[in-house]
Amino acid sequence: MTNTNFFARIRYPFGVNTSSPGETPEAAPPVSVREIFRRFWPYLRPYRGWLCVVMTLILIAPVLDAATIWFFKILVDKVLVPRDFSLFFGLAAAYVVVTLLSGLISFGDRYLSTWLAERFLLELRTDLFRHLHELSVEFLERRKIGDTLSRITGDIAAIENLVLSGLTQTISYAFKIVLFTGALFVLSWQLAIASLVTIPAFWLTARFFSHRIKAASREKRQRTGSISSVAEESLSNAALVKAYGRENSETDRLHRENLGSFAAELVATRLKALFSPMIQLLELAGVLIIVGLGTWQLTQNAISLGGLLVFLGFLSQLYSPVRGFGQLSNTVFAAAASAERVIELLDQQPTVHDPIRPRRLNRARGVVAFDDVTFRYPHAERDVLHGISFTAAPGQTIALVGASGSGKSTTGKLLLRFYDPDSGAITLDGADLRSMQQKSVRHNVSVVLQDVLALDMSIRENIRWGKPDATDDEVVCAARAADAHEFITGLPDGYETRVGPHGRLLSGGQRQRIAIARAMIRDAPILLLDEPTVGLDAAATARVLAPLRRLMAGRTTIVVSHNLITVRDADQILLLDHGRIAEAGTHPELMGRGGRYAELYRLHERDHAAPDAERETA
Ligand SMILES: Nc1ncnc2c1ncn2[C@@H]1O[C@H](COP(=O)(O)OP(=O)(O)OP(=O)(O)O)[C@@H](O)[C@H]1O
Numbered sequence: 360m361t362n363t364n365f366f367a368r369i370r371y372p373f374g375v376n377t378s379s380p381g382e383t384p385e386a387a388p389p390v391s392v393r394e395i396f397r398r399f400w401p402y403l404r405p406y407r408g409w410l411c412v413v414m415t416l417i418l419i420a421p422v423l424d425a426a427t428i429w430f431f432k433i434l435v436d437k438v439l440v441p442r443d444f445s446l447f448f449g450l451a452a453a454y455v456v457v458t459l460l461s462g463l464i465s466f467g468d469r470y471l472s473t474w475l476a477e478r479f480l481l482e483l484r485t486d487l488f489r490h491l492h493e494l495s496v497e498f499l500e501r502r503k504i505g506d507t508l509s510r511i512t513g514d515i516a517a518i519e520n521l522v523l524s525g526l527t528q529t530i531s532y533a534f535k536i537v538l539f540t541g542a543l544f545v546l547s548w549q550l551a552i553a554s555l556v557t558i559p560a561f562w563l564t565a566r567f568f569s570h571r572i573k574a575a576s577r578e579k580r581q582r583t584g585s586i587s588s589v590a591e592e593s594l595s596n597a598a599l600v601k602a603y604g605r606e607n608s609e610t611d612r613l614h615r616e617n618l619g620s621f622a623a624e625l626v627a628t629r630l631k632a633l634f635s636p637m638i639q640l641l642e643l644a645g646v647l648i649i650v651g652l653g654t655w656q657l658t659q660n661a662i663s664l665g666g667l668l669v670f671l672g673f674l675s676q677l678y679s680p681v682r683g684f685g686q687l688s689n690t691v692f693a694a695a696a697s698a699e700r701v702i703e704l705l706d707q708q709p710t711v712h713d714p715i716r717p718r719r720l721n722r723a724r725g726v727v728a729f730d731d732v733t734f735r736y737p738h739a740e741r742d743v744l745h746g747i748s749f750t751a752a753p754g755q756t757i758a759l760v761g762a763s764g765s766g767k768s769t770t771g772k773l774l775l776r777f778y779d780p781d782s783g784a785i786t787l788d789g790a791d792l793r794s795m796q797q798k799s800v801r802h803n804v805s806v807v808l809q810d811v812l813a814l815d816m817s818i819r820e821n822i823r824w825g826k827p828d829a830t831d832d833e834v835v836c837a838a839r840a841a842d843a844h845e846f847i848t849g850l851p852d853g854y855e856t857r858v859g860p861h862g863r864l865l866s867g868g869q870r871q872r873i874a875i876a877r878a879m880i881r882d883a884p885i886l887l888l889d890e891p892t893v894g895l896d897a898a899a900t901a902r903v904l905a906p907l908r909r910l911m912a913g914r915t916t917i918v919v920s921h922n923l924i925t926v927r928d929a930d931q932i933l934l935l936d937h938g939r940i941a942e943a944g945t946h947p948e949l950m951g952r953g954g955r956y957a958e959l960y961r962l963h964e965r966d967h968a969a970p971d972a973e974r975e976t977a
Pocket residue numbers: 497736737739743761762763764765766767768769770
């Protein structure tokens with residue numbers, strides 16, 4: 360039980376065990392910081408000019424800080440100690456001017472830095488999203504969607520920390536170290552050398568912690584992806600979870616993943632929390648050494664009181680960037696863990712490519728042919744289609760029937776060129792799909808799938824999705840042809856009604872008619888129907904069949920169906936069996952042959968007598 364683990368961890372919050380419960384998504388391959396810069400610098404290149412401005416502001420700021428501290432020396436040595444007012448007003452004016460300038464510079468720096476960071480995030484995220492859509496459907500379907508989402512959101516933000524904030528901070532820290540070390544040497548070279556004694560200790564401490572923090576950060580990022588995966592999967596299947604009473608086990612699953620993140624976060628926090636006081640201790644040691652030596656120098660008149668105070672001021676300014684460098688390496692490593700995960704996605708290549716000079720097709724006539732097509736899914740062990748051949752003339756309907764898993768939907772996916780066949784060819788109007796631009800192939804095909812896809816937008820927008828430049832009249836026309844106009848106008852907001860996520864605010868039949876309207880408006884010469892009536896009851900099936908017929912009229916249609924009765928008018932029926940065409944012909948031919956099809960049809964006729972009767976009247 361997960362709680363045992365949980366309490367074990369709560370009881371031993373300072374334990375060193377980093378192994379965590381739950382299953383982490385696979386770790387991305389490690390990438391060097393140099394590689395990360397090589398990969399992500401191009402997103403900043405267009406803003407080089409602005410980046411230079413930010414750098415300049417970042418360099419001016421410490422100079423102003425140094426000036427303010429120097430004014431303090433003058434204040435102590437020339438005003439306070441001699442009790443002389445003559446320089447006071449000039450100094451006060453200088454303080455005000457420098458403070459105003461600092462404020463302006465800090466404003467400009469913060470605003471510009473944020474603008475650059477946000478532009479970087481915007482462009483990288485959009486690019487990654489575009490890239491994901493270019494990848495094969497299969498790649499996305501195989502991945503945990505929640506993990507992919509966390510890469511698009513959190514991981515990309517962490518890269519910005521490295522590539523932009525990390526870069527500007529490194530330059531700022533390096534400049535401050537040079538500037539303040541120089542100032543220390545100007546004030547007293549002996550004290551300066553003494554104060555640098557603690558620097559190697561700083562460096563070693565930072566190194567010790569940074570590797571460990573990197574490992575903990577990587578684990579945490581993976582765990583975050585894993586939490587999103589479980590939450591997304593579980594909540595998107597809420598109906599299934601409820602129906603099977605699995606709420607508790609699903610909550611346990613999320614809890615387990617969260618424990619993993621909990622443990623990883625504790626390890627990272629423990630390391631960071633130890634790092635800070637250690638550094639503070641080193642800082643204190645440095646200051647005490649200087650106060651001791653400085654007091655001795657005061658007695659020798661080797662330094663003025665103002666000089667010593669300002670020396671301590673510069674020293675505190677020096678420790679801050681050195682300390683920053685130590686923490687920066689932690690930020691760098693934490694961000695590297697995220698960059699690895701994003702680069703892994705960016706490096707994925709689509710399995711289906713356009714050729715170098717693709718053929719573009721405006722409107723196909725609609726001759727679809729499969730010629731001896733054999734296909735195996737990537738990573739699968741067996742072929743799912745063997746030697747499939749058929750030809751559909753323009754306007755003809757080809758029905759694919761057969762047992763579940765026989766390869767019907769796969770045939771449709773090949774027609775949409777989601778995959779390429781391993782041997783044989785699929786042609787459209789005589790041209791091999793592989794020689795054509797993928798977009799123009801898909802532009803010629805309308806699809807209505809069993810799992811009706813609806814986006815969480817208005818009905819009007821859902822229909823228009825098929826043809827983005829369609830007018831309102833065209834939308835209404837398509838809805839009428841799909842027998843959807845009546846129910847749409849009956850809804851309180853009519854065409855503006857939002858359909859909810861996955862169209863769940865509509866019934867299955869209504870969703871299907873919206874999908875038909877969307878295919879109507881697209882008006883492609885080829886139509887792919889994958890189980891368009893599955894899950895609908897007899898009455899809903901009957902209501903959908905009439906608009907479907909209108910949609911099919913004049914288009915080459917490939918229809919996949921388990922329901923043999925709905926496809927008996929097809930010009931050719933192909934009965935698939937384990938990826939092979941077992942029987943082919945028209946309904947009367949196949950019935951006359953008395954084979955498997957005839958047997959299956961009779962079984963269906965008995966089971967579907969009622970819907971069939973309704974279909975006749977539809
Ligand atoms: N992405 C995939 N990766 C690997 N194998 C797959 C993939 N999709 C489907 N398959 C396998 O390919 C075979 C054919 O699947 P397909 O979906 O084409 O069958 P189908 O005839 O449409 O089945 P159904 O009628 O149940 O929808 C099945 O054995 C299935 O397990």
